[in-house]
Amino acid sequence: MLLSFGLFFSSILTGQAADTEEELLRGYDAYEERFASIKKMGDLEENQYEIMEDQIFPITLETIRAEELTLVPAIDRSLNRLALFFLDEEGQVVYRYNQLEANYRMPGELKQAVKDVVGVAFSDVNRDGLKDIIIVSRCENPTGNYAGVPYKVGDVIFQGQGSLYRDWRISDKINRFSMNKSTNQILFFVRDGISTEFLYTATTLEELREQGFTVFEEQRYTREFERLGSLQVVPGVFRMAWYDSFLIYLVNEQGEIVWSLQPMLDYDGLYSLKGINGRDVDGDGMKDLVVLARYSREDESGEKVVENICSIYYQRTSGFEADTDFQNYYQYTEEDTMEDMIQKIREYWGWQVDK
Numbered sequence: 001m002l003l004s005f006g007l008f009f010s011s012i013l014t015g016q017a018a019d020t021e022e023e024l025l026r027g028y029d030a031y032e033e034r035f036a037s038i039k040k041m042g043d044l045e046e047n048q049y050e051i052m053e054d055q056i057f058p059i060t061l062e063t064i065r066a067e068e069l070t071l072v073p074a075i076d077r078s079l080n081r082l083a084l085f086f087l088d089e090e091g092q093v094v095y096r097y098n099q100l101e102a103n104y105r106m107p108g109e110l111k112q113a114v115k116d117v118v119g120v121a122f123s124d125v126n127r128d129g130l131k132d133i134i135i136v137s138r139c140e141n142p143t144g145n146y147a148g149v150p151y152k153v154g155d156v157i158f159q160g161q162g163s164l165y166r167d168w169r170i171s172d173k174i175n176r177f178s179m180n181k182s183t184n185q186i187l188f189f190v191r192d193g194i195s196t197e198f199l200y201t202a203t204t205l206e207e208l209r210e211q212g213f214t215v216f217e218e219q220r221y222t223r224e225f226e227r228l229g230s231l232q233v234v235p236g237v238f239r240m241a242w243y244d245s246f247l248i249y250l251v252n253e254q255g256e257i258v259w260s261l262q263p264m265l266d267y268d269g270l271y272s273l274k275g276i277n278g279r280d281v282d283g284d285g286m287k288d289l290v291v292l293a294r295y296s297r298e299d300e301s302g303e304k305v306v307e308n309i310c311s312i313y314y315q316r317t318s319g320f321e322a323d324t325d326f327q328n329y330y331q332y333t334e335e336d337t338m339e340d341m342i343q344k345i346r347e348y349w350g351w352q353v354d355k
Helices: 002-036 042-046 168-176 183-190 205-210 338-348
Strands: 049-051 057-059 069-076 081-087 093-097 114-123 132-140 150-159 221-225 229-240 243-251 257-261 269-279 288-298 304-316 319-322
Touching: 002 069, 042 049, 057 114, 069 114, 081 114, 081 132, 114 183, 132 183, 150 168, 150 183, 168 183, 183 229, 205 229, 205 243, 221 269, 229 269, 243 269, 243 288, 257 319, 269 338, 288 338
Parallel strands: none
Antiparallel strands: 049 069, 057 069, 069 081, 081 093, 114 132, 132 150, 221 229, 229 243, 243 257, 269 288, 288 304, 304 319
16 A cells, blocks of 8 residues: 555656656647748847847858858846857848757756847857857856855857857856857967966865965964864965966865865956965864955956955864855945954854954
């Protein structure tokens, strides 16, 4: 009897999963049908596409059409999915493409997070004599810890023989290792082989230095971390295509990297570093790290803005855990000192503040 009930319950769950999958497939089929139905410029608005007016450019795709075409990026606003349309001189769609990295930010979901397109460039990226397309999109997740926080997604669309294609391995590295700040940065990586990957894979401080990581010596010091022992706090940057990637490494006495921190998140670069302090701020008897810095990014109009960010890393049994709540309690300002912030964080955790 129990076995029969278990099989019955399992069949219900399986049926529900199948229904959800079928609904997703039907929705995707409808989306693709609408995408394929766009034959001319005027069809875009009728099919709920918003044209990215600032990113329309002429382009010659040698293997697709000898004559010059017009690239028109557009976002399906019903699903927030990006597509590229290539139009002839009469406004007719000659070629279309929508297999873009920005359309895969939310796995398993039809609706995506694309807000707009912030950069488009053309270059023979893989040196095969054919022009390729570099594109940077701005996305914004509707849910999760970083809901509403804009971030960039980079991509390279290669020209093949009569078609366009994307190498997902290249797109993955561009975005996984934050080389998506501009079309120039993507070009430095894909064409010239300059990469930030070592920042995330290096095992020693010596390896970081050899690859071009610049240590902020004035902010470098040693702390005794209860769970991890005596470690050097080593902050620094690596410059690539005019963008500074800022990371902090915790290095043991043998020069080995024990932990790494990425307080810059998805900002474009480090503007200034006020300080890094290693003290217990949550009252558990273990030293934490507080980082005060200013970071730059582009706003929706393309203007550079600078924001003040207080990053907190709590020491736990197995390492460090990034804070996600204090920033909602208090917004760090340029006038706040490190001592001001230590006191505010300790007050947030409800313990006696040092006089």
